[in-house]
Amino acid sequence: MSAQINSGPFPVRGYGSFTGEVSEKASDSVPAWKPPVRAPRGAPNVIVMLMDDMGYSDISPFGGEIDTPTLAEIAEDGFRLGNYQTPPMCAPARAALLTGMNPHRAGFAYVPHMDPGFPNTAMELPADAPTLAENFRAGGYATFMVGKWHLTVESKMHDGAAKDSWPLARGFERYYGCMDGFTSLFHPHRIISDNSQVVIDEYPADYYLTDDLTDKALGMIGELRANDPAKPFFLYFAHQAVHGPLQAKAADLEKYRGRYESGWDHIRSARFARQIAAGLFPEGTACAPRNTEPGAEVVPWDELEAEQRQLFARYMEAYAAAVDNVDQNLKRITDHLKATGEYENTIIVFTSDNGATAEGGDTGTRSYFSRFGAPRFGLPEDWDADVARDPELIGGPRAYVHYPRGWAYASNTPFRLYKMHTYGGGTRVPMLLSWPAGLPKAAGDDGIRHQYAYATDVGATLLTLAGVSPLQQRHGVPAQETDGIPFDRWLREPTLDSAHTEQYTELNGRRALLDGNWKAVAPEPNGPGWEQGTWELYELAADPTETIDVAAAHPQKVRELAERWRAAAWHNQVFPLNDDGSFNRNRPxxxxxxxxxxxxxxxxxxxxxxxxxxxxxxxxxxxxxxxxxxxxxxxxxxxxxxxxxxxxxxxxxxxxxxxxxxxxxxxxxxxxxxxxxxxxxxxxxxxxxxxxxxxxxxxxxxxxxxxxxxxxxxxxxxxxxxxxxxxxxxxxxxxxxxxxxxxxxxxxxxxxxxxxxxxxxxxxxxxxxxxxxxxxxx
Known part of the structure; x- marks a missing residue:
């Protein structure tokens, strides 16, 4: 029997209001109701934790001396991906990770502080590219994000802007964090909750952003579990640490007092020895020598004056303390998952968006914006790139600091150069992945994997592990083809080879092409682009740290890889190159x-x-x-x-x-x-x-x-x-x-x-x- 409704419009969930007769037959104008998608019973939770500007060797599973016991536990429970690579800058890396598309195709040839009007610098994720969050949400997951977004063009971050490129419009049901590339960890300049600014007149004296982000992540998980005890969640936790300014809590700073007085040369040597002992690199691997390229040089620690050594050590104490605090907060999450019985069935990924950065210059800075943020043209002679401040302020809320690039040299052990470069120092970063219930290690397996994986592969792997099918369309438009290749097979079977064998890289005219055992590098912009003389060549099996250029011995291979880079560049809308900096000047x-x-x-x-x-x-x-x-x-x-x-x-x-x-x-x-x-x-x-x-x-x-x-x-x-x-x-x-x-x-x-x-x-x-x-x- 049909029911007659006479009291006016009433809501029909999902379809607005309805007035009239409700019958068993759906109206032609109102689609038949469909039950909400539920994830398969027992589907794993998924956590992707992304660091900002953290180098390959900083955490203990990759040779670091920084105290990271939680990450060591995750490594013990899972896998260390020793050859995971990424675009050499943050926003391109995040775009690749979240869409599974190469960064230029995803609209991010650079960070979204420019808007020159080209497809490769759209600075918004494509409308026909479902994000990892959108895929998980369609698969029945709750989707949460905390932390750094940095995937919206600057001119659309204000409160009156269209929010179609903000996190909630790209698949996240909840968001809390900073949409900019970085911020103060004691006084964040702007926090967004969902789609609205959080107005904070004064921060509490004990406020620290890493703690706050963790509080909010735990709150989102807790709210979900209070209402649905079985629905799996996808949490994308994108840390603001350890991008500059480097800041840490007083207790964590005190813990590292005096630990870096031995200097960056000693720290790099000790880290490399631990990497060899752990099996991350074979015996006989050469650690790349001290960087000597113009503008990237690292001064030997012993040649510094005593006052400089004392000051520079303080910077690294702040960096280490901030990394340590991330590990402490991660423990809060894993402890919660253990207490609720969900740790074993949670996939946890921990990685970095690019290698450590040299933006602190040769001496570091206590006035971050006068060095990092200053224009690169015509600075007056009295411009001070390091305003003298009491060294006791380093790491605290009053001084915006960054370390000298010698510490980035140590952070990127054993590779050469830094963020923004196409050598390993810019592109090779640590990755941990664990899922105790679904990816247990065989007896005797140390969990180290040497196969190549790239940022685009992460989403494809997680969707495969979770049993979630990627969306075939977004908002009615067919989805673009992705570039990611799942690597779950060689996590389970360590003798299998990587299926991802070729990858181009480009940033500001610096180029590289990886082809299995070979890597061609064009290290400087403004070259012809693919002519033989502009390229270096490295044989990675014998030389994983890219120290011996064999281009002269293999001219045909150089020509081949240079041409293949050009073909990949055309396919991935890499052109035009921002190799002269003009993109930064042009504004719409x-x-x-x-x-x-x-x-x-x-x-x-x-x-x-x-x-x-x-x-x-x-x-x-x-x-x-x-x-x-x-x-x-x-x-x-x-x-x-x-x-x-x-x-x-x-x-x-x-x-x-x-x-x-x-x-x-x-x-x-x-x-x-x-x-x-x-x-x-x-x-x-x-x-x-x-x-x-x-x-x-x-x-x-x-x-x-x-x-x-x-x-x-x-x-x-x-x-x-x-x-x-x-x-x-x-x-x-x-x-x-x-x-x-x-x-x-x-x-x-x-x-x-x-x-x-x-x-x-x-x-x-x-x-x-x-x-x-x-x-x-x-």
């Missing part, structure tokens, strides 16, 4: 909207980093603040940035003050401010040499001036604009120590930003593609 006309004047009001969430930077970067600009300043009123009027660099305008004790954090060097100006209604103005005037002069005006009258400031540029200010308080990471540490976020107690009406003319040295070229296309058709 759509970004002009982000440079328009804006009025901000107290109580609004912090303006997103990139949106904020477009208002001030390499240009003049003014900030107008309208207030009713009552007697005794005090607090922050506007703040932009954090301890890495920024500026804050505030009133305190009857005075108006501008504090300018010049990459860690504090400069202040001020003047008395009488009660009353005022228009306070900051007038930033761009000068030659990437400098600003700043005038502080009250009701149009100049009251103070700062001259010859180094501009905040590149990635600074990293935190966005806050109005009426200094939210999150403080610009002025001492002001924060006195007052915290220091919310303004008077009446703040509005803050208005007016971007001015761009400086002559601003390299951006706006590509007004719509006008160019119109000209073509005319």
């Amino acid at each position: 006309a759509t970004e002009l909207l982000l440079e328009a004047p804006v009025t901000l009001y107290p109580g609004a969430p912090t303006l997103e980093r990139f949106r904020s930077a477009k208002l001030i970067r390499l240009r003049s600009f003014t900030v107008d603040v309208a207030i009713d300043h009552g007697p005794g009123a005090a607090g922050v009027l506007v703040a932009h940035g954090d301890q890495g660099g920024g500026y804050v305008l505030y009133t305190e004790d009857g005075n108006l003050t501008l504090a300018y954090n010049q990459y860690g060097k504090m400069l202040c100006i001020g003047a008395p401010l009488e009660p009353g209604s005022h228009l306070v103005t900051l007038d930033f005037i761009a000068r030659p040499g990437i400098k600003w002069d700043v005038r502080l005006l009250v009701d149009g009258v100049e009251t103070a001036r700062l001259e010859n400031l180094l501009q905040l540029t590149g990635m600074a200010p990293f935190a966005g604009i806050s109005v009426g308080l200094d939210r999150g990471g403080p610009v002025d540490w001492e002001l924060s120590r006195r007052h915290g976020a220091f919310r303004y107690s008077g009446t703040l009406h509005r803050v208005h930003y007016t971007p001015g003319a761009k400086a002559d040295y601003n390299p951006e070229q706006v590509l007004e593609l719509d006008r160019e296309m119109a000209r073509v058709f005319e």
